[in-house]
Amino acid sequence: MPYNFFFTPAALEKAQEHYGSPVDDVLNFPIRVNAVSSLKPVYAHPSDYGRNVRDEFGVLWSTGVTDRGIPVGPCITVPDISKYIFPDPAAPYRFKHLGDWLESNKENFTFITVGDLWERATFMRGLEDILMDIVVDPGFVHDLLQAIADYNINTMDILYEQFRFDGIVLSDDYGAQSSTIMSPSDWRKFVKPPLLRMYTKARKYGWVIFHHSCGHNTPIIPDLLEIGVDILHPIQPETMDIFKLKKEYGKDITFCGGISTQKLLPMGTSEEIRNEVRKVKRIMGKGGGYITGTGIMLHEDVPLDNLVSLIDEAMV
Numbered sequence: 001m002p003y004n005f006f007f008t009p010a011a012l013e014k015a016q017e018h019y020g021s022p023v024d025d026v027l028n029f030p031i032r033v034n035a036v037s038s039l040k041p042v043y044a045h046p047s048d049y050g051r052n053v054r055d056e057f058g059v060l061w062s063t064g065v066t067d068r069g070i071p072v073g074p075c076i077t078v079p080d081i082s083k084y085i086f087p088d089p090a091a092p093y094r095f096k097h098l099g100d101w102l103e104s105n106k107e108n109f110t111f112i113t114v115g116d117l118w119e120r121a122t123f124m125r126g127l128e129d130i131l132m133d134i135v136v137d138p139g140f141v142h143d144l145l146q147a148i149a150d151y152n153i154n155t156m157d158i159l160y161e162q163f164r165f166d167g168i169v170l171s172d173d174y175g176a177q178s179s180t181i182m183s184p185s186d187w188r189k190f191v192k193p194p195l196l197r198m199y200t201k202a203r204k205y206g207w208v209i210f211h212h213s214c215g216h217n218t219p220i221i222p223d224l225l226e227i228g229v230d231i232l233h234p235i236q237p238e239t240m241d242i243f244k245l246k247k248e249y250g251k252d253i254t255f256c257g258g259i260s261t262q263k264l265l266p267m268g269t270s271e272e273i274r275n276e277v278r279k280v281k282r283i284m285g286k287g288g289g290y291i292t293g294t295g296i297m298l299h300e301d302v303p304l305d306n307l308v309s310l311i312d313e314a315m316v
Contacts, residue, residue: 001285003292003314004031004256009043009065010300011307018308027311031291032105033169033210035113036094036155042068056087059123066300074126079133079140081147089154098163111210112159113169115152117198118191121145134186141190149194153201160205167208167230170198175215177239184219196227203228210256214296215239221249231256236295238262246284256291258284259310265294266301270309277313 007015012023020026035042040055044063052072054060060073076084102110116123121130121144133141156168172195174180180187202209210231211224216239217232224232234257235242242258258280259265264273277292284290292314298307 001281001290001292002030003311004029004033005293005311005314006033006297008067008297008299011298011302014300014302014304015298015307015311018304019311027315030109031111032108033111033113034098034101035169036115036159037097039093040069044069056091057120057124071123071126074124074129076125076144079125079129079137081140081144084147086147086151089151090158094155095158095162098159102163102165109167110165111167111169111208112163112165113171114155114159114198115148115170116172117145117148117152117170117195118172118174120148124148131182134182134190138190145190145194149197152198156198156201156205165207167210168202169210169212170195171212173212173214174220175213175217175236175239177215179216180219181215184223187220188223192223192227199228218245221245221253225249225252230254231291233257234293234295236260236262238295242280243283246286246290250284250287250289254289254291255284257293257295258290259292259294261295261298261302265298265306265310266303268306270305273306273309274313277310281314 007023015023024032038055040049040053040061043065044053044061045065046063049063051063052060053063054073058075059071061069062072063069098112121141125133125144130141174187174191182190199209208230209228210233211229212233214234214236218240221232231254235245235255237258237260242255246255259277264276268276281290281292294310
């Protein structure tokens with residue numbers, strides 16, 4: 001059964017001290033993921049980037065080594081994009097690392113992350129403001145999301161022209177702990193149409209579509225299936241009944257994730273973790289359509305014994 005894990009820098013260091021480096025090769029991950037580069041790395045160390053750093057979109061971020069950082073300064077302060085100039089999607093720094101990486105991983109199944117859609121809008125405008133804009137200025141929300149989709153589609157065109165790989169990752173969190181961030185009807189009205197455009201482009205290029213969305217996404221999974229998702233990640237077990245999802249949609253989609261990072265991995269015992277991994281593999285993997293993984297990236301709060309129990313059991 002395939003498996004794949006994503007690590008924060010601290011968790012990756014812990015894994016590499018135990019298994020060796022690079023951990024993807026040592027553990028023979030069948031799936032390899034890289035991303036188009038940003039001026040601000042996902043984990044921008046304060047010692048290298050300062051307390052805050054601005055990305056290519058003009059958004060000001062706090063820096064940190066335990067998460068991607070927090071957007072603290074939106075670049076669109078009024079609901080109007082008529083004067084906003086998007087960064088150059090063809091900027092060389094975005095792609096210069098991908099050729100060598102793809103060559104070194106040509107025996108694996110490779111994905112490239114192309115960017116955010118809804119989440120990019122929340123970074124640019126601010127989450128609270130854009131949620132209010134949905135009600136008071138829906139035209140602006142439509143315009144912003146379509147413009148972000150245009151930018152991502154341009155990125156996809158460049159990737160297709162320059163490289164050969166197997167699939168794309170779209171990263172967009174639609175869920176909170178017990179509900180979607182916006183109503184499902186608003187998601188269908190605002191997010192689904194530009195997302196469909198991105199999916200359609202991916203289909204044109206023959207790519208597998210790996211969609212990351214944290215939180216409770218149950219109400220919109222049929223919509224994601226309708227527009228062509230192949231793999232849904234990370235199916236957090238604290239937010240959705242993953243076994244029910246398997247029963248209802250397992251014939252139509254591949255699920256990736258499902259091992260608890262909120263409670264089990266940081267606080268459980270080695271035996272509890274091994275038992276849960278076996279259970280999830282048995283149920284979610286029945287008939288195929290499952291990639292063993294965790295409910296979000298592995299963080300530094302996971303003890304080494306638990307990390308090893310997870311990975312070793314996943315590889316059985």
